[in-house]
Amino acid sequence: MKSPAVAFDQVTHRYGDRTALDALTFTADAGRVTCVLGPNGAGKTTAMELAEGLKRPQQGTVSVLGRSPWRSPDDHRAAVGVMLQDGGLPGAVRAERFLRHVARLTDGHQRLDELADHLDLQSFWGTSVRRLSGGQRQRVALAAALLGSPAVAFLDEPTAGLDPHARLDVWDLVRAERDRGCAVVVTTHSFEEAERIADEIVVIAGGRVRAAGPLAEVAGTGGLEARYFELTRRKGATR
């Protein structure tokens, strides 16, 4: 059996006395879109940061393409595309200049033309990143993550704040990445998004996996939204 592109095995991570991840265990495969859902503070970003090699796991193991992301060398990192929630983009540089720079580093010139088309980047090519709207900046961050045609892509809330056209463009792009064999891991708060793009769903709450599996299996007959509220119900809440 092929090993998963991303594997969390019994990962626990604490910030002081707060447990952000509690024996978290799940996998994500190549050629699949895995959507990670969970309430604010569930541990999604912490999990993504561990998988991206930005944090070292305190307990348990994280593996991406068969290696520990914390210890992996640069060529391994190049196979992993990352779109962070805050973008981490340089403010003073024009969008085009920034992306051409990333394209040089990732050998992604041809890809840049495709992505520019797909995400309508030319309409704000000449604007410095700091003057872009939130949604435009997000599209630049997404293009930067995908320029190197990565084998694994981590996209943290890629469509938050995007207009309906841009959301459709991003969903198309995510499906295209999956179809070329990429393991795409997407965090989202949108059931619509998960239902449109996910092959696999992972629901996290309180740092633990509450459900994981194919979309139809996790959603069951009542639908994903109902199942999510059932899995993540808060004490005293009416739903």
Ligand SMILES: Nc1ncnc2c1ncn2[C@@H]1O[C@H](COP(=O)(O)OP(=O)(O)OP(=O)(O)O)[C@@H](O)[C@H]1O
């Ligand atoms: N740097 C930090 N220092 C202390 N606590 C932190 C830090 N980062 C996250 N936490 C805590 O860890 C828990 C998990 O946070 P995390 O950001 O991973 O959740 P999330 O699921 O991504 O939330 P959101 O949906 O709001 O983005 C939360 O209780 C949060 O307050």
